[in-house]
Amino acid sequence: MKKSTRTLLLLALIVIALIFFYQRCLKRKEQPEPTPGPIAGKLVVRFLNIGQGDSQVLQLPNGQTILIDAGDNGKPTVQLLRDYGVQEIDLAIGTHPHADHIGQMVEVMRAFKVKEFWDAGFANNPTKTYRDMLAEIKKQGIKFAAPRRGDSRDFGEVKLQVLNPAASFIDDSPNNASIVVRVTYGKNRLLFTGDAEIAAWRQMIESAGDKLHADLLKAAHHGSSNGTNKDILDAVRPSIITISCAAGNDYHHPHPRVVNLLKRDNNVRVYRTDLEGTITALCDGNTIEMSTERQVDRAMLYATGDEVAGKPQSSDDGGAMDAGKRSRRSR
Amino acid sequence: MAKKEKEKDATADEQATDEAGEKGKDEAEKSADKNAGQEFSLKIVIDRVEDDIATLVLYEDDAVKFNLPANYLPEGAKDGDHFQLFFKKDEQSRAAMKQEVDDLLGDLLGQK
Numbered sequence: 520m521k522k523s524t525r526t527l528l529l530l531a532l533i534v535i536a537l538i539f540f541y542q543r544c545l546k547r548k549e550q551p552e553p554t555p556g557p558i559a560g561k562l563v564v565r566f567l568n569i570g571q572g573d574s575q576v577l578q579l580p581n582g583q584t585i586l587i588d589a590g591d592n593g594k595p596t597v598q599l600l601r602d603y604g605v606q607e608i609d610l611a612i613g614t615h616p617h618a619d620h621i622g623q624m625v626e627v628m629r630a631f632k633v634k635e636f637w638d639a640g641f642a643n644n645p646t647k648t649y650r651d652m653l654a655e656i657k658k659q660g661i662k663f664a665a666p667r668r669g670d671s672r673d674f675g676e677v678k679l680q681v682l683n684p685a686a687s688f689i690d691d692s693p694n695n696a697s698i699v700v701r702v703t704y705g706k707n708r709l710l711f712t713g714d715a716e717i718a719a720w721r722q723m724i725e726s727a728g729d730k731l732h733a734d735l736l737k738a739a740h741h742g743s744s745n746g747t748n749k750d751i752l753d754a755v756r757p758s759i760i761t762i763s764c765a766a767g768n769d770y771h772h773p774h775p776r777v778v779n780l781l782k783r784d785n786n787v788r789v790y791r792t793d794l795e796g797t798i799t800a801l802c803d804g805n806t807i808e809m810s811t812e813r814q815v816d817r818a819m820l821y822a823t824g825d826e827v828a829g830k831p832q833s834s835d836d837g838g839a840m841d842a843g844k845r846s847r848r849s850r
Numbered sequence: 851m852a853k854k855e856k857e858k859d860a861t862a863d864e865q866a867t868d869e870a871g872e873k874g875k876d877e878a879e880k881s882a883d884k885n886a887g888q889e890f891s892l893k894i895v896i897d898r899v900e901d902d903i904a905t906l907v908l909y910e911d912d913a914v915k916f917n918l919p920a921n922y923l924p925e926g927a928k929d930g931d932h933f934q935l936f937f938k939k940d941e942q943s944r945a946a947m948k949q950e951v952d953d954l955l956g957d958l959l960g961q962k
Contacts, residue, residue, distance in 0.1 A: 653955065
């Protein structure tokens with residue numbers, strides 16, 4: 520090979536490396552958080568930092584507000600919603616009856632006018648938290664529905680498509696009963712997944728595979744190995760993944776296998792509430808601009824839950840065993 | 851939280867199974883009861899009570915620990931005390947709560 524060809528090749532490699540570095544590292548740190556409240560022409564989605572649990576608030580271009588999950592008992596969801604300019608909630612969705620998702624729903628309903636509520640309608644996990652939530656919905660006379668796969672609703676220019684659960688529940692796992700919705704605004708697609716586990720994902724891939732593609736995927740089940748795998752990533756093909764979990768959580772979230780999978784995927788940018796605080800996606804119908812409350816070194820974003828907690832690192836095999844146990848436990 | 855409780859139960863399941871293997875027929879029978887979801891016990895130790903939080907550890911596997919607000923402890927319980935923690939599945943309680951949830955869902959979905 521001639522020396523000039525070698526030099527050209529080397530230069531090309533350097534340029535490619537610089538573009539890659541810019542896309543993966545620098546770009547995400549330049550965006551400031553948008554101001555609280557809805558923004559005309561934009562869909563603002565905030566993945567609230569409420570510790571171990573899930574809560575996402577969507578402020579729509581037409582000023583409407585949708586809340587998906589409310590975090591665990593004792594978490595500051597109401598205060599965070601106020602901080603982010605929420606005044607009333609047009610639709611609240613409790614994805615499934617686990618307290619780390621619906622624990623603050625009663626407080627939310629008492630603090631804000633909630634016009635409509637979607638719940639999985641899964642009665643086989645009869646906890647006080649779930650009973651109290653349903654009782655409050657009834658007491659306030661809030662419009663109520665248990666949507667099923669195939670249902671959809673337009674909120675102005677924003678469309679919600681329900682992808683899970685199916686007409687009948689797949690098993691007796693509350694996680695697999697999770698309401699999964701794809702939100703579409705213009706060309707932007709975002710997939711909210713509750714704690715859907717592999718069995719529910721398999722069914723979604725078989726029955727609604729053409730509707731799973733999304734630019735942004737909220738990792739199901741806080742980055743557990745039973746909520747994200749290669750088949751799911753192949754079906755959704757996201758460019759952004761958010762993980763909602765707490766630093767030092769007891770569940771080892773996110774799981775080593777999930778972070779290793781994401782680490783190998785150059786097409787996906789990872790955002791984590793445990794490390795970066797509340798995450799905001801600003802969607803203009805064409806592009807999605809991400810910002811975070813805090814910023815961390817990129818390498819940290821691929822730390823496992825145990826590494827963040829400073830606990831001994833479990834091996835991948837150990838993780839597999841762990842995942843098996845969890846799967847059994849959740850049934 | 852519900853999930854957490856479930857996982858604790860499952861950890862307890864596994865732990866008790868190990869104990870049963872070591873302690874003979876009676877323990878194995880107790881384990882069989884546990885597996886049937888009826889009644890079993892775990893030996894726990896109060897490792898410490900600090901700032902009104904009691905840290906309890908499993909006697910057989912002290913890497914397994916969990917916290918409990920100290921006001922839920924029996925009166926006079928202190929650091930280093932050993933206890934048998936009994937689990938008895940309460941089907942009546944579950945059925946009553948399930949009925950309430952079924953009734954509420956039925957009302958809300960207009961099925962009643």
